[in-house]
Amino acid sequence: MTPALSVLDLVPVRTDQTTGDAVQASLALARLADELGYTRYWLAEHHNMPAVAATNPPVLMALMASATRRIRVGSGGVMLPNHAPMVVAEQFALLEAAFPGRIDLGIGRAPGTDPVTRYVLRDGASDAMGDSAVDRFPDHVDNVLAMMDTTGVSIALGGRRHELHATPAATSVPAIWLLGSSDYSARLAAEKGLPYVFAHHFAGSAADTRAAIDLYRSGFRPSDQLAEPRTFLTVNASVAETREEAERQALPQLLTMLRLRTGAPLTAQQLVEEAEKEEVPEAHQGLLDAMRRRWVIDAPAAARERIAALAGEYGVDEVMVNPVGGAHVGDPVDRAPGREQTLRLLAAVD
Numbered sequence: 001m002t003p004a005l006s007v008l009d010l011v012p013v014r015t016d017q018t019t020g021d022a023v024q025a026s027l028a029l030a031r032l033a034d035e036l037g038y039t040r041y042w043l044a045e046h047h048n049m050p051a052v053a054a055t056n057p058p059v060l061m062a063l064m065a066s067a068t069r070r071i072r073v074g075s076g077g078v079m080l081p082n083h084a085p086m087v088v089a090e091q092f093a094l095l096e097a098a099f100p101g102r103i104d105l106g107i108g109r110a111p112g113t114d115p116v117t118r119y120v121l122r123d124g125a126s127d128a129m130g131d132s133a134v135d136r137f138p139d140h141v142d143n144v145l146a147m148m149d150t151t152g153v154s155i156a157l158g159g160r161r162h163e164l165h166a167t168p169a170a171t172s173v174p175a176i177w178l179l180g181s182s183d184y185s186a187r188l189a190a191e192k193g194l195p196y197v198f199a200h201h202f203a204g205s206a207a208d209t210r211a212a213i214d215l216y217r218s219g220f221r222p223s224d225q226l227a228e229p230r231t232f233l234t235v236n237a238s239v240a241e242t243r244e245e246a247e248r249q250a251l252p253q254l255l256t257m258l259r260l261r262t263g264a265p266l267t268a269q270q271l272v273e274e275a276e277k278e279e280v281p282e283a284h285q286g287l288l289d290a291m292r293r294r295w296v297i298d299a300p301a302a303a304r305e306r307i308a309a310l311a312g313e314y315g316v317d318e319v320m321v322n323p324v325g326g327a328h329v330g331d332p333v334d335r336a337p338g339r340e341q342t343l344r345l346l347a348a349v350d
Contacts, residue, residue, distance in 0.1 A: 002304075002308055003232075003233075003307065003308060003311035003316065003317050003318055003319045004039045004317060004318040004319075005038050005039065005307075005318070005319055005320075005321060005346060005347065006038055006039045006040040006041065006042070006072075006232070006318060006319070006320040006321070007029070007030075007033045007038050007040070007041045007042070007320065007321055007322075007323065007343065008042050008044065008076050008201070008234060008320050008321065008322040009026050009029065009030070009041065009042065009043055009044070009054065009322075010043075010044045010046065010052050010053075010054045010322070011023060011026045011043070011044075011052065011053040011054040011060065012051055012052060012053075012253070012269045012336075013050065013051055013052065013053050013268050013269060014051075014252075014268060014269045014270070014271060014326075014327055014333075015267070015268045015269065015270055015271060015274060016271060016327070016329075016331075016333055017268070017333050018333075019053050021333040021334050022053045023053060023060075023063070024334035024335075025333075025334055025335050025336040025339075026053075026060070026064070026336075027063060027064065027067050028334070028335050028336070028340070029323070029336055029339055029340060029343070030064040030067055030068055030071070030073075031067055031068060032340055032343055032344070033068075033071055033343055034068035034069055034070060034071040036343060036344065036347040037347065038071055038343070038347070039071070039072060039318060040071060040072035040073070040074055040104060040320070041064055041068070041071050041072070041073050041074070042073075042074045042075060042076030042077075042104065042106060042320065043057045043060040043061055043064065043073075043074070043075060043076060044057070044075075044076050044077070045057050045075065045077065045078055045079045045082070045108070047082075047111075047117045047118075047121060048114060048117040049266060050266050050267055050268050051256055051266060051267065051268050051269040057074075057075035057076075057077070057078055058075070058078070058091040058092065058095060061073045061074065061075065061095055061103070062095060062098070065095065065098070065099045065102060065103070070102070071102070072102050072103070072104055072175075073095075073099065073102055073103060073104070074103060074104025074105065074106050074174075074175075074177075075092075075104070075105055075106045075107075076106045076179065076197075076320070077105075077106030077107050077108040077177070077179040078105065078106065078107055078108065079108045079109070079110060079111060080107050080108065080109065080137060080140050080141065080144070081109060081111065081122070081134045081137060081140075082111065082118070082121045082122060085140045085143040085144045085147065086143075086147060086164070086166070088105075088107075088144050089143075089144050089147035089148045089166035090147075090166045090167065092105045092144075092148060092166075092174045093147075093148050093166035093167040093170055093173070093174075094166075094167055095174065096148075096170070096172055096173060096174045097167055097170060097171075100171070100172050101172065103174040103175070104174060104175045104176075104177060105144075105148075105174040105175070105176050105177065106177040106178075106179050106197065107141060107144070107176065107177065107178055107179060108178075108179040108180065108185075109134060109137050109180065109184065109185060110181065137188075138188055138192075141178070141188070141192065142192075144176075145176060145225075147164055147165070147166045148166045148170070148173045148174070149173065150170045150171060150172070150173060152164055152165035152166075153165075175195070176194055176195070176225065177194065177195045177196065177197055178192075178194050178195070178196050178197075179196075179197050179198075179199065180196070180197075180198060180199065180212070181198070181199040181202055181203050182212070183211065183212050183215050185198075186198065186212040186213070186215045186216040186219075187215060187216075187219060189216055189220075190215070190216045190217075190218075190219035190220045190221065190229070191219065191221060192221075192223060192225075193220065193221050193222055193223025193224075193225055193226050194223070194225055194226060195225075195226060195230040195231065196216045196229070196230070196231050197231060197232060197234060197320070198212040198213055198216075198231070198234075199234060200233050200234045200235060200314075201234040201235050201236045201295075201322050202234075206294075209233075209314065210314070213231055213314055213315075216229060216231060217229045217231075231316060232316045232317070232318035232319060232320055233310055233311060233314050233316045233318070233319045233320065234319075234320045234321075234322065235295065235296050235307065235310065235319060235320070235321055235322070236250075236253070236294075236295040236296070236321075236322045236324045237295065237296040237297070237303065237307070237321045237322065237323055237324065237342055237346065238250035238253075238295070238296070238297045238323070238324050238325040238326075238338070238342060239296070239297075239298065239299070239300055239303040239325070239341065239342040239345040239346055240299065240325065240338075240341060240342075240345070241299060241300070241345075242299055243297070243298050243299050243302070246297045246298055246299065246303075246325070247292075247297055248272050248276070248326075249272060249324075249325040249326045249338040249341075250292070250295065250297045250324055250325065250326070251272060251275040251276065251326065252269050252270045252271065252272060252274070252275040252326035252327075253269065253324035253326060254288060254291055254292060254295075254324075255270065255275050255278060255280075255288075256269055256270075257291055258280070258284055258287060258288050258291070261287060262284055262287070269326070270326070271326065271327055271328060271329050271331075272326045272327065272328050272329075272338075273328065273329050275326065295324070296310075296321075300345040300346070300348060303345070303346060304346060307319050307321075307346070321342070321343070321346060323336075323338075323339040323340075323342035323343055324339070324342075325337075325338025325339050325341055325342045326338050
């Protein structure tokens with residue numbers, strides 16, 4: 001069975017782009033995904049990274065939803081410990097009101113940044129026993145769910161009850177997903193009866209993905225939100241007319257991820273020609289090759305077959321693609337031709 005396809009976007013910033021250029025390129029990519037029939041378009045949350053402009057999913061979601069007609073738009077995800085639950089509830093209730101039936105709230109527990117930036121984001125908020133926002137993550141998820149309910153929520157404070165509403169007159173709520181790259185969120189999503197996505201595109205091994213999905217499915221408890229387990233797969237993909245060109249276009253993102261995993265200084269994402277001039281230390285070549293094997297990097301027919309095989313292997317009917325195809329010298333700065341090509345070729349029918 002051919003799985004439904006969706007898109008994950010980190011709004012990458014290349015060496016030849018400004019932030020504004022990168023946002024325009026992502027808007028063009030979202031319009032294309034909408035036209036091609038992709039199911040959903042999710043925006044990540046990362047901070048203080050020279051190659052990533054996806055710092056604020058709700059703002060980006062408003063832009064993408066306004067520029068598209070039918071595709072679901074969501075966060076992949078909002079890193080909840082960085083934010084007050086009430087603020088997240090208000091933002092997503094308002095997005096759902098503006099674009100009813102098209103909004104997904106994906107919630108993550110990781111910081112999405114380095115320790116110093118995390119400290120600044122949270123205004124130094126932590127306690128002597130550790131990171132209180134992370135420790136209280138399950139409660140904060142419950143708070144977001146309760147405050148976004150169309151009937152609102154009542155809380156007791158100072159001997160009185162107070163009514164809270166994320167927005168005054170909601171008629172629907174966003175779909176809520178828990179995201180994770182460890183078994184923590186798998187257990188929590190199963191316990192709360194919520195949809196769950198494991199970060200297969202980022203995780204260490206196929207075994208990690210299998211373990212997390214199996215844990216979620218085996219422990220799932222039906223809820224008002226969901227009767228049966230629901231999950232999908234995420235993959236990095238670079239697709240071109242030939243495998244050789246797909247490998248060339250994947251190289252800038254591969255080198256970015258290599259720097260991230262080895263602690264090397266991060267830079268704006270290189271153009272293909274810049275990346276080809278870089279020498280990879282012999283000690284890091286194995287890690288680079290392992291990432292390359294894990295990603296979908298191929299010509300169209302083989303790439304579609306690989307994605308279908310992955311969907312079958314993990315028992316999912318949807319695959320979310322992070323299109324990582326890089327740009328060449330001379331490409332327009334307000335477009336991402338390599339990323340657009342990946343979406344077109346994956347959506348094509350033989």
